[in-house]
Amino acid sequence: MLKVYVPRDAAARSLGADATAIAIATEAARRGVAIELVRNGSRGLLWLEPLVELEMAGRRHAYGPVQPRDAVSLLDALQAAGERAPEHPLGLGPTEEIPYLKRQQRLTFARVGITDPRSLEDYLAHDGYRGLKTALALTPGQIVEQVTASGLRGRGGAAFPAGIKWKTVLGAPGAQKYIVCNADEGDSGTFSDRMVMEGDPFVLIEGMTIAGLATGADRGYIYLRWEYPDARRALEAAIQAAYAANYLGENVQGGGRRFDLEVRMGAGAYICGEETSLLESLEGKRGQVRFKPPLPALAGLFGKPTVINNVITFASVPIILDRGAEFYKNFGMGRSRGTLPLQLAGNVKQGGLIEVAFGMSLREILYEYGGGTLSGRPIRAVQVGGPLGAYMPESQFDTPLDYEAFAGVKAMLGHGGIVVFDDTADMAAQARYAMEFCAVESCGKCTPCRIGSTRGVEVIDRLVGGENAAAQEVLLRDLCETMTYGSLCALGGLTPYPVISCLNHFPEDFVKTKSAQASA
Amino acid sequence: MSKDPRRVIPIKLERPSSLSNEEQAAVLRACADSKDKPGALIPILHAVQDAIGFVPAEAVSQIAQQLNLSRAEVHGVVTFYHYFRTQRGGRHVVHLCRAEACQSVGAVALERHAKRSLGVDFHGTSADGAVTLEPVYCLGNCALGPAVMIDEELQGRVSPERFDELMRQLRSEVS
Numbered sequence: 001m002l003k004v005y006v007p008r009d010a011a012a013r014s015l016g017a018d019a020t021a022i023a024i025a026t027e028a029a030r031r032g033v034a035i036e037l038v039r040n041g042s043r044g045l046l047w048l049e050p051l052v053e054l055e056m057a058g059r060r061h062a063y064g065p066v067q068p069r070d071a072v073s074l075l076d077a078l079q080a081a082g083e084r085a086p087e088h089p090l091g092l093g094p095t096e097e098i099p100y101l102k103r104q105q106r107l108t109f110a111r112v113g114i115t116d117p118r119s120l121e122d123y124l125a126h127d128g129y130r131g132l133k134t135a136l137a138l139t140p141g142q143i144v145e146q147v148t149a150s151g152l153r154g155r156g157g158a159a160f161p162a163g164i165k166w167k168t169v170l171g172a173p174g175a176q177k178y179i180v181c182n183a184d185e186g187d188s189g190t191f192s193d194r195m196v197m198e199g200d201p202f203v204l205i206e207g208m209t210i211a212g213l214a215t216g217a218d219r220g221y222i223y224l225r226w227e228y229p230d231a232r233r234a235l236e237a238a239i240q241a242a243y244a245a246n247y248l249g250e251n252v253q254g255g256g257r258r259f260d261l262e263v264r265m266g267a268g269a270y271i272c273g274e275e276t277s278l279l280e281s282l283e284g285k286r287g288q289v290r291f292k293p294p295l296p297a298l299a300g301l302f303g304k305p306t307v308i309n310n311v312i313t314f315a316s317v318p319i320i321l322d323r324g325a326e327f328y329k330n331f332g333m334g335r336s337r338g339t340l341p342l343q344l345a346g347n348v349k350q351g352g353l354i355e356v357a358f359g360m361s362l363r364e365i366l367y368e369y370g371g372g373t374l375s376g377r378p379i380r381a382v383q384v385g386g387p388l389g390a391y392m393p394e395s396q397f398d399t400p401l402d403y404e405a406f407a408g409v410k411a412m413l414g415h416g417g418i419v420v421f422d423d424t425a426d427m428a429a430q431a432r433y434a435m436e437f438c439a440v441e442s443c444g445k446c447t448p449c450r451i452g453s454t455r456g457v458e459v460i461d462r463l464v465g466g467e468n469a470a471a472q473e474v475l476l477r478d479l480c481e482t483m484t485y486g487s488l489c490a491l492g493g494l495t496p497y498p499v500i501s502c503l504n505h506f507p508e509d510f511v512k513t514k515s516a517q518a519s520a
Numbered sequence: 521m522s523k524d525p526r527r528v529i530p531i532k533l534e535r536p537s538s539l540s541n542e543e544q545a546a547v548l549r550a551c552a553d554s555k556d557k558p559g560a561l562i563p564i565l566h567a568v569q570d571a572i573g574f575v576p577a578e579a580v581s582q583i584a585q586q587l588n589l590s591r592a593e594v595h596g597v598v599t600f601y602h603y604f605r606t607q608r609g610g611r612h613v614v615h616l617c618r619a620e621a622c623q624s625v626g627a628v629a630l631e632r633h634a635k636r637s638l639g640v641d642f643h644g645t646s647a648d649g650a651v652t653l654e655p656v657y658c659l660g661n662c663a664l665g666p667a668v669m670i671d672e673e674l675q676g677r678v679s680p681e682r683f684d685e686l687m688r689q690l691r692s693e694v695s
Contacts, residue, residue: 011661014676046663188619191660226566226603227615227659229672264559265566268603270657284561284587286600302558344663346624351663374625383620387657419621419662430620437619437657443600 002035002078003055004028006066007113009042009198010230011191016067017050023068024052027075041199043113044353045100053095054078054086061085062092100350100369105331107339108316109192109355112199117234120241123202129247131318135210136255140170143214147317149325151337156182156273156310157385157414158490159336159403162317165307168297169215172305177217179208180282180301180308183224183231184266184273187386189417192341193311195353197224197231200315201238205261207314209252210321211307212259220261221301223278226268235263270387270441274489275308277443288443289489310415312341333359336402346382346419347373356401363397365418377422381506383430385414387437388494390501391421391430412497427506432460434498438491448483449492455479456499466512473510476503537578546571547579551586561587561597565604574605602654609652610645612690615669618655621662626679630666631655633680637687650691 006012006021021037028035045051048064052074055061063074070090077086085094092098106112115122123129135143148163169177181204185193197204208220224232239261242248250258264282266272272281276290279301300306316338320328329337336358342365344351349371356365366372366379373379381391390411392399399405406413421430435456442449456479463472480496487493503510537544550567554560561583568579575598584591598604616634617627638646638653645652661667664676670686678686 010674011664011676014661014664014667014674049664185660186658188658189621189662190658191662194660227656227669230674264563266603267562267566267601268656269601281562282559284559284597286596288600346621346662346665348663387620417621417662419624421624425624430623433620433623441657 002033003038004035005038005040005053005055005060006050007042008039008117008230009049009195010228011046011195012042012049012051013230015049015065019068020050020052020066020071023071024066024074027071031075031079033075033079038116039118040115041112041117042195042353043095043101044109044195045098045350046352047350048092051092056081056085057083059085060095062095062098063088063090064092066090100352100354103369104355105339105357106355107319107328107331108203108312109196109200109341109353110319111203112195112353115200117199117201118237118241120202120238120245120247123200127322128202129206129318131321132206132210132213132247132253134321135213136253136257140214140216143210143321144170146321146325147214150320150328151325151332151335152313152316152320152328153336153403154309155312155316155340155415157187157412159413162309162313165297165309166211166214168295169217169305169307172298174305176219176302176304177215178301178304178306179211179215179217179220180279180306181208181220181222181314182273182275182278182308182310183222183228184278185228185311185415186225186270186273187388187415187417189345189383189419190343190386190415191345192343192353192416194228194231196311196315196341197228198234201231201234202242203315203318204235204311205238205242205248207317208261209248209259210317211309211314213252213255213257215305215307217305217307218258218260220259221282222261222263223266223272223282224263225266225272232263232265239263269443270437271443271489271491274491277489278308279306286443288445289491291488312415331357333357333400333402334404336404340401340413340416342401342416342418344370344418344420347375347422348420349374358402359400361398361400362392362418365401366397366420370420373420373422375422375424377424379420380423380425381421381427381430383419383421383498384417385412386417387434388412388490388497389414389417390497391427391505392501393505395505410497410501412494426509427502428460428464428509431499431502431510432457432464434495434502435460438495442491446486446488446492448486449488449495452479452483452487452492453495456483456495460499460510463510464512469511473503539572539576539578543572543576544578544582547582548586551583555586561589561594562601565598565601569604574608576608577606602656605652610649612650612671613652613654614687615654615656615659617657617659617661617665617667617669619658619662621658622665622667625665627666630668630678630680630683634683637680637684648691651687
């Protein structure tokens, strides 16, 4: 039977994928054409959503963006084509041959967009749960060794070596340990966690289960932001299927080890993406940051040893166990090993998910993948790494995507979100927004963040207003230094990144124009 | 005759509840479903808000009692999280993304338009009770901004005209 794929990813649905799916199914039924409609994850070519695929002779052909009104012409083309790929104005050719996809190295996203995320059988048929199978034959120490040897670093932003974290938990005394997945993907410009959870939820479950085996933890929590209701449905369906097939529960695949998993919803607090704040929230408290030490690895959730990692980190583990640490490590550069799923967003023509090995330049991503801005105007700045990441000017676009190279230009790669701005952007307004955001989202525990962010907004207003500007700039830089070195966590500590980068690279935006001065 | 200094002043423990019987039952049910879970408070608050649209002050005291917490502790948690509402909202909640990726494609203009056309500021409810407008900081639809979430449905590429169209659809569903 002819297979038709229409994504159920939230981004695809936000552009009407459900209506497209219904239109195709209805039109096919009306003509008596038998089709099997699969609601897959998104391929990540988001500007082409809803991206519909037709499977002919085992090969998938892409069409997009397909609106409900295109269902008739698509089925006309299909019926006229017979055994060949249907010709249609929206045709993009064989999906795998689309350059945007073909040039990627998809390891973590290997199945996203290909399989039916609701089907465990489909997951198993596409190399799913092979990592767990390997892990079940290893000792906890051997699993940790594999993860360490792969060079995998935490993909949430801090880039801490995952293996070292796991080793600490493995060595920590205590009968009760926890695995916690940070799925509070709050950074603007990031959606890779969401796409994995919606498009391949089993890979996250498998990764967390392996973490449980590796460290002796028998209980896991996925702390998911409320803004992702589609991801919640996908995860809950997958968890249920995993329990039913004995991939979760009291005796995982007969290996004699228990692992239980539950989704917990956040409630709209950016700070809960900070690991200790997230743990407080899971415990049912205000999401206030904890002092470190103790490390969560030793005293985490409910005071017990806890592995807490980001979605992409856990989702990268199964392939490491399946294909071996060496395989994974051979991707990347320097101390950044493996691949990073980048998210190209904002004012960009071809936004989407791009998983590539570390080392590619920002320029390649922006122009060769992104195709420049959506508005057609020149790119003025990109913000990499979320709201706490630096704004980078054109002169830094040759920076390779590598944690250390970014740190070298006082920027950060973070969770891999890249937000593009054209030349109409007001960088002083972006700097002000960074402080405003910090004020809204500060947990309030430490003074530099709680008070500094509000003062920051005021100082920027005075600076831009031309009120003794030279002195205000000195004050702003001094305030940023206090926040950088005096804040308890990354929110207050990194908010100066966007602010100072705007000030350094785009000083002209902070100068009140002559005409504005005259009218004031 | 002097007053007895040891006179006991009765403290009124419970104010009469403004919640309907169904709403009170929903709060109790939320507590019963989750109170034995570790870290039960936030799942309970979600269940209450899902059932009655907000977390009323009366629910705070009930939840506190059920979990053996002080009302201050529960209140502190409710007010920490942006998602929990302490006032009754409109029939629909529209979350409008204010974050950078959406800003780069016109979210600031959309915000102005939404506030003007609904006649509200953030956290406010339109005069006809149909829509409450809330800010949100990223909906994970950053390549297809400006993004808006209407109840639980994500929308992408929302121009001011598209916003008006979506609001028309919402209101026509109601009537």
